Amino acid sequence: MRPLTLSILALLLAVASPHAKSPTFSEHVSSIIYNNCTSCHRDGEIGPMPLTNYSEIAAYADMIKHVTETQYMPPWKPDYNYSQHIGARTLTKTEINTISNWVNAGFPQGDIALEAPMPKFPTGSVLGTPDLVLTMAEPFTIRGNNEDQYQVFVIPTHLTEDREIEAVEFRPGNRRIVHHALIGADITGTARQKDLETPEEYGYESFGAFGAPTTVVLPGYTPGAKPSIYPKGVGHILPKNSDLLIQVHYAPWPIAESDQSSINIFFKKEPIEREVGFISMAPLTTDGETLSRLLRVLLGEERHGGTPVEKIKINDIFIIPKDWVKTFHTTLFIDRDISLLSIYPHMHLLGKYWEVYATDPQGNRTNLIRIEDWDFNWQGNYTFTKYQKITAGSQIHAITTYDNTTNNPLNPNYPPRQLTWGEKTTDEMLLLVMEYIPYRPGDENIALTVGRGGEISIDFNGNGQKDFADFLLFVQNFGLNRDDASYQRHFDLNGDGHINFTDFIIFANQFSAG
Amino acid sequence: MNWRYNITAITIAFFLFSGSGLCASYKIYIFMGETCPVSRHYTLTLKELHAQYASEKLEFIGVFPNRLSTPATIAAFKEKYALPFTCIGDSTHTWVNRLGATITPEVVVADTSHTAIYRGRIDNTFADLGKRRRVITENDLADVLNALKDEKPPAFRQTRAIGCIITSWQNTKD
Numbered sequence: 001m002r003p004l005t006l007s008i009l010a011l012l013l014a015v016a017s018p019h020a021k022s023p024t025f026s027e028h029v030s031s032i033i034y035n036n037c038t039s040c041h042r043d044g045e046i047g048p049m050p051l052t053n054y055s056e057i058a059a060y061a062d063m064i065k066h067v068t069e070t071q072y073m074p075p076w077k078p079d080y081n082y083s084q085h086i087g088a089r090t091l092t093k094t095e096i097n098t099i100s101n102w103v104n105a106g107f108p109q110g111d112i113a114l115e116a117p118m119p120k121f122p123t124g125s126v127l128g129t130p131d132l133v134l135t136m137a138e139p140f141t142i143r144g145n146n147e148d149q150y151q152v153f154v155i156p157t158h159l160t161e162d163r164e165i166e167a168v169e170f171r172p173g174n175r176r177i178v179h180h181a182l183i184g185a186d187i188t189g190t191a192r193q194k195d196l197e198t199p200e201e202y203g204y205e206s207f208g209a210f211g212a213p214t215t216v217v218l219p220g221y222t223p224g225a226k227p228s229i230y231p232k233g234v235g236h237i238l239p240k241n242s243d244l245l246i247q248v249h250y251a252p253w254p255i256a257e258s259d260q261s262s263i264n265i266f267f268k269k270e271p272i273e274r275e276v277g278f279i280s281m282a283p284l285t286t287d288g289e290t291l292s293r294l295l296r297v298l299l300g301e302e303r304h305g306g307t308p309v310e311k312i313k314i315n316d317i318f319i320i321p322k323d324w325v326k327t328f329h330t331t332l333f334i335d336r337d338i339s340l341l342s343i344y345p346h347m348h349l350l351g352k353y354w355e356v357y358a359t360d361p362q363g364n365r366t367n368l369i370r371i372e373d374w375d376f377n378w379q380g381n382y383t384f385t386k387y388q389k390i391t392a393g394s395q396i397h398a399i400t401t402y403d404n405t406t407n408n409p410l411n412p413n414y415p416p417r418q419l420t421w422g423e424k425t426t427d428e429m430l431l432l433v434m435e436y437i438p439y440r441p442g443d444e445n446i447a448l449t450v451g452r453g454g455e456i457s458i459d460f461n462g463n464g465q466k467d468f469a470d471f472l473l474f475v476q477n478f479g480l481n482r483d484d485a486s487y488q489r490h491f492d493l494n495g496d497g498h499i500n501f502t503d504f505i506i507f508a509n510q511f512s513a514g
Numbered sequence: 515m516n517w518r519y520n521i522t523a524i525t526i527a528f529f530l531f532s533g534s535g536l537c538a539s540y541k542i543y544i545f546m547g548e549t550c551p552v553s554r555h556y557t558l559t560l561k562e563l564h565a566q567y568a569s570e571k572l573e574f575i576g577v578f579p580n581r582l583s584t585p586a587t588i589a590a591f592k593e594k595y596a597l598p599f600t601c602i603g604d605s606t607h608t609w610v611n612r613l614g615a616t617i618t619p620e621v622v623v624a625d626t627s628h629t630a631i632y633r634g635r636i637d638n639t640f641a642d643l644g645k646r647r648r649v650i651t652e653n654d655l656a657d658v659l660n661a662l663k664d665e666k667p668p669a670f671r672q673t674r675a676i677g678c679i680i681t682s683w684q685n686t687k688d
Binding site: 048049050055056058059061062067070107117118134145146252255349356377409412413414425501 | 546549551558580594595642643653683
């Protein structure tokens with residue numbers, strides 16, 4: 001009886017036209033804001049204004065309309081229609097219109113009984129009890145001079161043997177100022193030495209990356225992103241006696257504040273069959289040396305049975321003359337079948353545009369990422385919603401554009417000056433790092449997901465049980481895409497914008513997991 | 515009528531009244547939002563400008579037009595960012611309407627009869643939301659203040675401020 005009434009209700013809701021009369025906060029807008037904004041916009045988080053109830057949201061109504069119409073918020077840089085990555089934060093056209101119509105109508109509250117429930121935001125780890133917690137030895141105080149600050153902290157792991165890693169979770173100490181963090185491991189002691197060279201402060205400053213060689217780069221942190229868990233049999237190895245390096249980017253802030261962040265590490269329960277390796281793409285320097293060879297060593301590519309990159313080509317030397325807008329085309333030649341897990345594009349302040357795609361020997365194209373309006377502040381490592389198979393003989397192409405004119409407000413030089421590769425704010429980079437594993441048949445059908453077990457909720461009707469009613473709700477929404485008026489995000493379990501077969505597999509796994 | 519509006523009204527009345535008694539010839543009204551990140555960013559610049567230009571004739575006043583502003587939220591913001599000038603609430607938008615502000619942060623430089631000679635941005639740090647210029651090339655407010663210091667009031671000028679839109683809510687249906 002109950003499941004039936006519920007499903008009929010859901011059906012009616014789905015079929016009903018969005019809103020004949022003007023939308024109200026309770027009925028139409030609260031669920032959009034609570035599910036897309038409040039994770040960052042609440043007390044102590046990085047979003048500056050809390051958006052946790054009607055009056056807070058109404059007080060910023062015109063601004064919320066503006067930032068959603070211009071797609072400044074929620075922050076998500078990759079072009080969603082080009083390729084899909086986990087955790088995409090985008091609003092549908094319907095959602096954006098709903099907000100605009102609501103604001104234009106004078107942002108009425110409506111019947112408070114219809115207000116959407118606030119999602120449960122985890123207070124501790126979202127993954128459970130970590131096997132190893134590494135914390136910054138002391139709090140670090142930022143200068144508070146309205147400039148970005150990039151500080152590397154060196155934390156010894158004291159591991160007596162190599163450990164296989166399933167997940168890494170960065171926990172900011174001060175979420176208001178931590179803008180992003182990169183995590184790596186150093187076994188050479190270089191970073192430790194660098195830290196000693198600046199005894200007056202904890203850690204050392206380094207803008208471009210770690211300023212030290214890393215044998216493994218672990219998943220980093222951006223606000224609002226959930227930590228990813230490596231699939232069964234796949235993971236990284238954290239070497240014994242290694243030092244963990246965290247490069248923390250602190251947002252520009254007008255007063256001094258301090259932060260003491262920590263990292264939760266989860267070891268694999270079952271052995272790794274395929275260790276995650278790295279492919280990197282970087283240009284030639286002025287003297288013609290392949291930076292990528294250097295990076296290969298830095299990223300420990302030699303550890304993984306040799307790199308699958310046969311060679312690298314770039315259409316020009318990596319120099320960006322002043323008053324120029326310059327585009328580079330870099331190509332990687334891949335010599336074996338591999339599966340890509342994630343992609344991390346990186347450039348500095350002149351950067352405008354990134355596009356990466358693969359072409360196989362038959363000329364078929366796979367889009368990997370496009371960022372139309374590069375923003376250094378929101379750089380990140382993007383995990384594909386499923387493995388991307390790259391066959392032997394494929395080429396991976398990267399198109400990157402840099403604006404070294406006065407039209408680029410972020411230009412570090414005024415008037416502009418010629419720039420080339422380097423680690424400083426006033427240098428540039430063209431760097432692409434991808435995580436890969438050797439291909440196995442069937443990889444392309446495996447969905448990559450975030451969070452552990454209960455993180456994805458298939459208890460759609462919220463009755464505390466995963467039951468037949470949830471199955472019915474799922475089936476009713478099957479086949480919907482994000483631009484359909486009745487599309488509801490929580491049925492799209494991998495967040496790729498389509499409620500389809502991959503979601504069904506996730507659903508089935510969750511369902512049988514009891 | 516909320517007690518908050520009464521307090522605001524009293525504060526405004528006080529300023530109107532005392533304004534005529536002071537010999538300050540210009541007031542620099544800075545519209546700010548306690549939770550607007552661009553307002554937060556500019557607190558540093560405003561402190562510097564205040565140290566350099568504030569005088570009996572050039573008085574800085576912070577005005578907080580957010581609907582949820584209270585004397586307590588304003589006091590907390592003033593203390594946290596150590597603002598050296600008077601801050602007043604304007605959740606009824608008396609000052610917003612009188613001086614034509616639409617954004618926080620936005621400055622209006624006006625004479626004692628509230629005739630504006632400048633309205634707009636403090637400088638060109640922000641080309642747009644999230645686009646922070648690394649080299650500031652226009653110091654609009656400092657230019658106006660320099661001219662006033664030299665007793666050469668410039669003709670009215672307006673620039674586009676970047677920040678949080680002030681929600682006008684008089685006609686809301688809640």
